[in-house]
Amino acid sequence: MAKMKNLYYRNIEGTSPGYWGLLGALALMIVAGLGAAYYMEHHGHIVTGMSNQVVWGLPHVFAIFLIVAASGALNVASIGTVFGKQPYQPVGRFSALLAMALLIGGLIVLVLDLGRPDRLIVAMTKYNFKSIFAWNIFLYTGFLAIVGFYLWAMMDRMVGKYYKPAGVVAFVWRLILTTGTGSIFGFLVAREAYDAAILAPLFIIMSFAFGLAIFLLLIMGIYGATDRELSDSVLRRWKNLLGVFVAAVLLLVVIYHLYKLYITRTHGIESFILLNGGVYTSLFWIGQILIGALLPLFIIFTKLGHSRFWIAIASVAVIVGGIAQLYVIIIGGQVYPLPLFPGMAASSSFSDGVVAHYAPSLPEFLLGMGGVAIALLAVLFVVKVLDILPESLGDAVLNPPAAS
Numbered sequence: 001m002a003k004m005k006n007l008y009y010r011n012i013e014g015t016s017p018g019y020w021g022l023l024g025a026l027a028l029m030i031v032a033g034l035g036a037a038y039y040m041e042h043h044g045h046i047v048t049g050m051s052n053q054v055v056w057g058l059p060h061v062f063a064i065f066l067i068v069a070a071s072g073a074l075n076v077a078s079i080g081t082v083f084g085k086q087p088y089q090p091v092g093r094f095s096a097l098l099a100m101a102l103l104i105g106g107l108i109v110l111v112l113d114l115g116r117p118d119r120l121i122v123a124m125t126k127y128n129f130k131s132i133f134a135w136n137i138f139l140y141t142g143f144l145a146i147v148g149f150y151l152w153a154m155m156d157r158m159v160g161k162y163y164k165p166a167g168v169v170a171f172v173w174r175l176i177l178t179t180g181t182g183s184i185f186g187f188l189v190a191r192e193a194y195d196a197a198i199l200a201p202l203f204i205i206m207s208f209a210f211g212l213a214i215f216l217l218l219i220m221g222i223y224g225a226t227d228r229e230l231s232d233s234v235l236r237r238w239k240n241l242l243g244v245f246v247a248a249v250l251l252l253v254v255i256y257h258l259y260k261l262y263i264t265r266t267h268g269i270e271s272f273i274l275l276n277g278g279v280y281t282s283l284f285w286i287g288q289i290l291i292g293a294l295l296p297l298f299i300i301f302t303k304l305g306h307s308r309f310w311i312a313i314a315s316v317a318v319i320v321g322g323i324a325q326l327y328v329i330i331i332g333g334q335v336y337p338l339p340l341f342p343g344m345a346a347s348s349s350f351s352d353g354v355v356a357h358y359a360p361s362l363p364e365f366l367l368g369m370g371g372v373a374i375a376l377l378a379v380l381f382v383v384k385v386l387d388i389l390p391e392s393l394g395d396a397v398l399n400p401p402a403a404s
Contacts, residue, residue, distance in 0.1 A: 007090055007397055009387035012226050019225075019380075026377040033370015036363035037112035048364050053356035054334045059113040061326045062368030065210065066106030066375060067140070067181060068203060069322075071174040072211020072245075074099035074147060076238075077154075078174070081167025087234050087398045090390045091219065092167075096151040097388055098215060098379055099174075100144060105375030107140060109368055132184050139177045146170050155387070178204045185329065192269040193333030196259060202252045206322065209245035213318035216242065218379065220308060222389065229394035239311045243300035246318060250293040253325075269336050272355070273328065280332040283324045292321010331358055 014020075040048060050057040077095035080088030111120050127134045150166040153159045182203030185194040216238055223230040257274065260266045273284055296314035304310040335356040383389055390397065 008391045009093070009389065010391045011385060011387050012222065012383050012389065014380075014384035016225075019384075023377060023380060026373040026380070029366075029373035030370050030377065032366045033109075033112075033368075033373065036366035036370065039363050040113075040367070048361045049359045050364075051356065051358070054331065054358040056330050056334060057113075057358070058327075058331075058360035058364040059109050059367045059371075061323060061330055062371055063106045063109040063113065064181065064330065065323055065326050066102045066109070066371055068178060068207045068326075069210040069214055070099045070102035070106065070143075070207075071178040071181075071204075072207035072209065073102055073215050074170060074174050075208050075211055076215055077150070078167065078171040081164060082171045087231075087237065090393060090398065093151060093154050093388045094219070094383070095215065096147050096154065096170075097382055098218065099211070100147050100151070101375040101378040101382075102211070102214070103140065103143060104378065105371040105373075108374055109371035112367060132180060132187055136177075136180050136184070139173075139180045143170075143173055143177050146173050174207075175204060178207045185333070190338060191333050191336075192266050192339060193273070193329070193336060196256060198252060198256050198259065202249070202256060205245060205248045205252055206325070209242065209249050209318055210322045212238065212242045212245060213315040213322075216315045217312060217319075219393075220312060222383065223393065224308075228389075229392040229397075231393055231395045231398050233395060234393065234398055235308070235311065236305070239300050239305055239314065242315070242318065243297055243305075246293055246296050246300075250289075250297075253288075253293075265339070269333075272336050273332055277332060280328050280335070283332075284328050287324025288321050288328060291317050292324060296321075334358075 012019075048057055074095055076088050077092035077099075079085050080090075080092050114120065124137055127137075129135070146166070147170050149159075149162070150170045153163040153166045179200045182200040185191075186197055186199035188194040216235075220230065220235070222228075257270060260270045273280055275281060277284075296317045299305055299310050299314040299317075305314070335358055337354055337356070
């Protein structure tokens with residue numbers, strides 16, 4: 001890592017009532033999530049909104065959001081390491097930590113949503129390499145190992161010589177990981193809402209946006225709460241980069257739907273999502289497009305983007321829009337009936353040809369929020385015990401104009 005003038009790392013003190021109150025609130029959320037997982041395991045998934053038609057519910061939305069965001073959270077460190085942008089290098093440690101925490105939180109939700117977590121043993125010992133799920137076992141564990149070593153190389157001079165190679169490997173691995181996550185849906189040819197190769201690059205760009213939005217919120221929150229200096233010029237760089245990612249997501253979403261509209265056999269699912277899908281149509285236009293894309297773009301690229309408050313609002317909007325987007329993709333793609341006989345209408349007592357009903361239950365929501373709380377608690381605890389964050393991210397330290 002290139003040395004920067006006056007750059008010192010120091011853990012946060014974390015002695016204020018507000019800090020311990022926040023940790024306590026997150027711990028309660030984790031307990032509630034574990035209780036929800038036990039409740040669903042004990043009574044079965046009949047107590048959830050899931051069914052034979054909708055097997056991936058709200059917990060999967062949270063889990064995949066966290067997993068995708070984990071890849072994007074590492075983007076800040078990658079820009080500093082792979083592309084040599086020095087203003088990004090001081091927060092590389094925090095970027096790597098956040099990426100690992102988000103992935104762990106997402107994987108915990110994923111495992112607990114299996115109904116029987118012991119089934120993970122089967123997934124880890126019996127591999128069907130025609131299944132993208134088998135690939136992801138290696139992608140997720142490999143990501144944790146590589147990013148863990150990458151963080152070690154940033155913090156320990158003894159292995160500092162491996163900093164650059166570790167950063168490059170982590171950069172490539174996270175692109176492969178997000179491609180694998182997007183391919184889970186892109187390879188499912190039976191579902192008309194999926195079955196599109198563009199879902200892989202879409203998930204990559206989504207990861208950049210979601211991860212950077214979470215990164216910005218936490219950096220601004222921690223530095224604001226601890227009265228540490230945070231450069232306005234670098235913050236503007238990060239929020240402009242967020243705007244680019246949000247615009248790219250919007251572009252790929254438009255291309256995806258134009259592609260689906262071009263194919264006659266997928267007009268039904270497009271009509272369902274875009275026009276007459278009820279809650280899914282509302283989530284698409286209001287949650288994903290308006291709140292998740294147009295609002296943050298307006299904030300970022302107008303005078304509002306000079307305010308830290310509005311940057312935070314834009315980041316929250318990206319996160320809310322991202323969850324809405326994944327809900328539409330994951331849940332909306334499942335409730336629409338499978339085309340059992342393409343070109344023909346099909347109905348039976350087994351609800352064939354009928355849009356499935358799904359309403360998320362409280363245990364599902366608590367389990368998903370428990371994963372979020374695990375990720376946040378891990379980050380806030382580690383920055384207290386380890387020297388992860390610089391004492392200052394001011395212009396005197398980063399000197400952005402000279403480092404560009």
